[in-house]
Amino acid sequence: MLRHLLHTILISLFVVFCNPISSSHATSLDVHDGQLYGAFGVEVDDILYDVTFIDASAMEIWPDMQFTFTTSLSARLASQALLDNVFIGDYDNSPALTFGISYPNWAAVWTPYAIDPTDPTRFYVGEAFNHSTNTMDRVFGAVRPPLSLDLSISSNAVYAEWTAVPEPTTLMLLGVGLLIMTILLRKRNQSSISG
DSSP states (O other): OHHHHHHHHHHHHHHHHOSOOOTTOOOEEEEETTEEEEEEEEEETTEEEEEEEEOSBHHHHOTTOOOSOOSHHHHHHHHHHIIIIISOTHHHHOGGGBTTOOOSSEEEEEEEEEEOTTOTTBEEEEEEEEESSGGGOEEEEEEOOBTTOBGGGOSSEEEEEEEEOOOHHHHHHHHHHHHHHHHHHHHHHHHHHHO
């Protein structure tokens, strides 16, 4: 009976947590008082991320210069995900509704990915260029601003800080491990009580 219960639980956990991310995954926008501050569950290359828009200098946000994305391609994919899944509806047509942006016609959202090896005072960013007319939305992959550039004084650019969301498989493995430990401890306690 215990073996059957364990088997059923393991299959249920597998079905719930191991399904790959589907294309129907919905991103949740982080909106306060009508202003877009970021989003939760943005899919970039089959991995989910939370993103926050920050109006500061890169050195304040990333003092150790460790970026979530480390290649031009990955930063461009992240930037495209912003255009496809975050800058939608009113937030696509009115860039000034994005935190840190006051310019009404367009916004540049920068995703850093590397320090410039030829000039360590600069770094590379992927750019999601969100224009009030959808036909001009673009992704750029090799913008090189200075590290000291403080975007809080800019009316049309913010940084995107990305954080990976824990994978369901990791959670499943943790759950299965805890379940097995609980069962083993119960068995050991029952055998010590009866023995």
